[in-house]
Every structure is written in C-alpha cells, then in structure tokens.
Amino acid sequence: MGLTPFITAVPMPAPSVEQAWLQLVQARVEASLVELLELPDEARLDSRWTQALGHVREYVLRPTRRMRPALLLAGYCLARGSAAVPAGLWRFAAGLELLNAFHCIHDDAVEQTVLRRGGLTLHHVLAPAPTGQHLSVVVGDHLFARAMETLLSSGLPGAAQASEHYLRLCRYTSVGRYVDLEQGGARLGRGGVVQALRLARMKMVREGLAPALVCGAMLAGADGALRMRLARVGCGVGLASELREELLGLFGEPRGGARAPGCDFLVGRRTFPVAAAWSRAVPEVRRELEALWALPAERRDEAALGRLRRLVEEAGGRSATEHLVARASHGAVRALSELPNPNGLRELLQALIGQLAHRMV
Template sequence: MPGLPPTAAPPDGLVDGPFTATDAAKAVGTVLEQVLEERLRHSRAVDPVFARELAGRLVTLAGRGGKRLRTAFAHCGWRAAGGSGDATAVLRTGAALELLQACALVHDDVMDGSVQRRGAPALHVELARGHWAAAMRGSAESFGTSAAVLAGDLALAWADDLLTETALGTRHGRRLHEEWRAMRTEMVAGQYRDLYAQAARSSGVEEALSIATLKSALYTVARPLALGAALAGADEHVLDALRAAGRCTGLAFQLRDDLLGAFGDPALTGKPVDDDLRSRKLTFLLAVAVQLADAAGDHQAAAALAPDADPTSEKAVQQVRSALQRTGARDLVEAKIGELTDMSLAHFDRVGASPAVRHEFAALAGRAAGMTPHGEEGAA
C-alpha cells in the first residue's frame, strides 16, 4: 500500500522487544499522519479553499492527540485472537478508528454546544470565528455549525475509505467490515438516544446505561477489540468473549468520563467542566443521583436534579454538583466502575489468551476506567 509502512515495526525503532498495544497506540500516529497528508493533498487538488478552510482544520484536529485507546484495544484484540507478525492492517484499522472518533467529536461538540476540545477551541467555534473575522457577523454561528457538520462528514468518509481499503487487502476483510458497519450504526443510535433523552428530560437509570453502551462503550472498546480479533480470523466464541469484555470496560470508561465531566479539572481533561451539568445531560451519574435523592427524601437534592431545573447559573451548577456528592451518587458510580472492570477481566479470561496479553488487557482496562494513575483524561 503506497505511502504506508510495510510492516508493524514501530517507526524509527520506537521500541525494543515485543510490539504491544501501547506501542500500537504510539505507532498509529505515524500511520494517521501519512493518511492525513494523502487526504489533504487530494483535497487541495479538489479545491484549494475547501482544503485550506475545512480539510486542513480537520487534519489538525485529528492529528492533535487523544489517547489512541481504540487502536490499543484493536491491537489487543488481534493478539488475543492469535494475531502475530505484521500488524500493518491493525494500525490502518486503528487510524480509521481515530478518524471516526474525529467525526464523533466534531458532531458531538456541535450538538452539545461545547466550546473546547483537546485543549483548543471546538471546530465549530474556530470556523465561526474565522467567518466573524471576515466581517460576515450575522451568520457566523450558523456558518460554523454548518461547516463543522461537513467536517465531521468528511472525517467519516475518510474513515470509511481507509477501512474499506484495509478490508480489501486482507483475507478476513468481510468480517472486519461487518464489525465496522455494526459499530457505525450503534454510534449514531447512541447519539440520537442521547439527544432524545435530553429533549424528553429523562432520568431513568436503565435508559442512561443504554445510551452509555451505544454511544461510547461499544465503539470505544467492544468493537475495536472485535475489529482487531476479526483481522486475526477469530471464531465466534472469541469474538463474543471480547465483545462482552469490551462492553464492560467501555461502560466503565464512560462512567469515568461522566465523573470527570462533573468533578474533573479542565486543564487535564482538555475540555470544559460543567457542560453536562448545565445541559442536564442524562448520564448514569445523574440518573443514580435522582434515584437516591427520591429514595432518601432529599427534597433539596431532588429539586436541583429535577427535569425542570435550569442549572445555567454558577450557583445552580454548584447545587447540582453538591447533590451528586451528597446523595452518594459519586461514590456509587466509583464502585460501579470497579465492578465493571472486574467483570471485564473475567470475560476476557474466557478468550484463552496468553498471560502477557491478559496482563496487557488488564492494564488497558484499568487505564480506560481511570483505575490506574494516568492523569485525568476525558473520552476524547
């Protein structure tokens, strides 16, 4: 495949010894950079304004960072299913996952009205500011929103192109594409359920878990594990065990992100705190707090968390945060994260992977769930 590394070996002698999931998360940056350079060259040939104003900004966002956890889990799934040797297809699949993540972030920021991402202005904000600078003030916000939707669509197109090219180059491409196709639909379904719950002012615990599973758990961990395993020709037993393990770790990941959204440090997470609280987004944390407040007869907490509450002022936000703490919801979610992580490890043991791969997965699961020291990280 032109322009891409011929083997899984890390660029420039990145590591000595076995190539691990952590190494894959580092190496995918080089593959992604090469893919983005190629896509940007093509964009310039299509139209220079489009390339400069939209494609270039998308390239900057996609290359700006993130934890590359999806790539790490894809590589771990590949190894768990017996994959070894040349992992180029895994790295390309990881790069496609990173582009899909860029699509999700851009669209999510538009829908949530978030102003910051990865320590920089959200893409729709940056695009609106550029339009504002062009003295077309009346339509700046609308322009930024519309252009960001197109940028997200472009990221999805690039992700699909890369995944399709990769699938065509491997004998297990059909199974790889089946996992990818399912993941895309689940991701959109989760995003819609998230919007629907906000519009309906929902507070149900089961609904919150369903949204977290669709919107984050499956596409962050469960499907990446299965994508990697598919590249190794995994049978259905292995795939089922990996999906179950990934669902548990992915839920723990999202619950940690919910906690960071309420109690985290923006300097470490790279995005504003309080956005979920101000919009009353239905999270497991919120749903549990509502349930606990009602059970305890804590009318003050119930009022702060009620569907008709309007936590837009700083005082109201502090009341919501206090209610999450006082009801015991924060502690309950912490305990749930630990429980899900333990369940995930038990499911992964059913795969029959080597001790080294089991250890690797345990480390990744702990990092995703925030159970190991790695700084405060959000879901980006």
C-alpha cells in the same frame, strides 16, 4: 521475546508495557493520519477547502491516547498469537480514528460544545455560529467518506466484514444518541437510573472500544467463540469507560481532555451519577436536584454546578457510579482471564482496561 519488538521501537525512560504500546500506536497511527489527510486529488478544488482541510488535520491530530487503535491491535495480536502487525492494520486503525473524528465533530456541532482535546471545537475554528456548525457537519461527512475509503482499502483479508461489524454497531448506537438528545432537559424522576444506565450502555459502543477489540480479532481470522469472549471483555471495558466519562463530565477538572467539566449539566443531560443521586436522596434533596435541573441554560453557572456536585456526592450518586465502574471493569478482567495469553498480550489488555476505568476525576 514477548512484546519486545513494540517496546524497543519507542523512545522512553523505561515506561510500562502498556505505555510503550500506546506510544507506538500513537506514533504509527498519527503518521497514517497525516498521510490519509494529504489528499492531493483535492488540492486544486478550492482554496477555501484547502484552508478548511488544514484545520481538519490540526483537529484530528490533537494529542490523545488513541485507545481504539490500541485495542484493535491488541485484539488482532491476541487472536493471531503474535506481536507482528501487517502494514494494512495501521491503516485500518487510522480509519477508525477518522470515523471517531466524524462522530466528535457532529456531536460538538449538535451540543454547541466549545472545547475538544484542549482546543476549540471545529465549528468554532471554521466560522462563527451558525455557519461554523453547518460547515463542520459537512466536514464530518467528508471524514466519514474518507474513513470508509480507508477501512475498505486497507488490503487486509476480512476488512469488509470487520468494517460492516463496526458500522452496524455505530448504527445501533445512533438510536441511543437520538434518545439522549431527544430527552435533553428531561426532568429527574423515577425510572431515571434504569434509563441512564441503558443510555450509557448504548453510548459506550459509540465510543468504539468494544467494537475495536472485536474487529482486531476478526481481521486476524478469529473464530466466533474467541470473538464472543473478546466482545464480553470489550463491553465491560466500554461500560466502565463511559461511566468514568460521565463522572469526568460532572466532577472533572480542566486538563485539556475530551470533555469539559460540567458539560453534561450545561446541556441538561441526565447522566447516571445524577439519576443515581436522585434515586437515593431524601425528598428535600430530590426537590433541590429537580430545581437545579429546571434552571434555564443561562443560569447553569459555576455556583449551580458546584451545588449540583455537592448534592450528587452527598446523596451517593458518585459512589454508586464508582461501584458500577469497578463492577464493569472487574467483569472485563474476569472475561479476559478466559482468553489465551500469547506474548503477554492478556496482561497488556488488562493494563489498558485499568487505564480506562481508573482515570482520575
């Protein structure tokens, strides 16, 4: 039978297995999110909050692939050896999405981002700056609390342990986020490649891909050995995805995705492609890269971004990043080959890894 129960549940003109999986996950998780954000106990608290909660629902339900829930369910089913999914797992998966929304809202407020998933960021929707930023931080805190309620009330054996694992890793990556923000606008220089790769590794966990895979196995009662092997898979997936995001943040085109092209340059974030380009460049190119990086925010326009792109491309920063993306994804596939393959779930995971690592820029 394989994954037939999943595939037949999705209306489709013959999609691939991973597309069918993602379509089902999107539909079921978004239905859970709608339910979780109804909150009748808050309906009469204040009319202004009722209006704000409508904006929050729109923000959380914007189209996205829901890759964290997809990996959570894949980890669960692979560890369980069955494609059957308990109702509480959909609720737990939706809780992870609420937790991710909390992270995104706070990140957008900190970085004064304008767009997220094809629409205005929540602080722009709620009110003009700085009031909108302040309000969005409070909304993010609300979503964090709702996420915790959701994870712990899923009714799954091991929900508390899996939540603790996920939150511990979120806590660790806050350190990476702090360093990333604290060094904003830092000059390019020696040691930048090592630091940029270290930060990419820390930020990848914040994205929740590796923890979601392991949490799924934990909820299925997997032993420590299987969880460790899935963690290796997840770390490879996460690093490949984060480095791909950094390429999208420099070379991507506007497509309604999570990140706007050039966003990292605009805020002075020294990502791996730029650091790798500096380390490989001849002295005159290094000086030009440094001059671009020293520009004040108001002068980081399209012309400056275009010049930065050309320099990073010509100095080998893009190819070096692509090489690391390939190496990380291949490492994930190698680790995956050691896992069991009930109902073709290992092939499903490999296809999901490919989708994350090979998005076009």
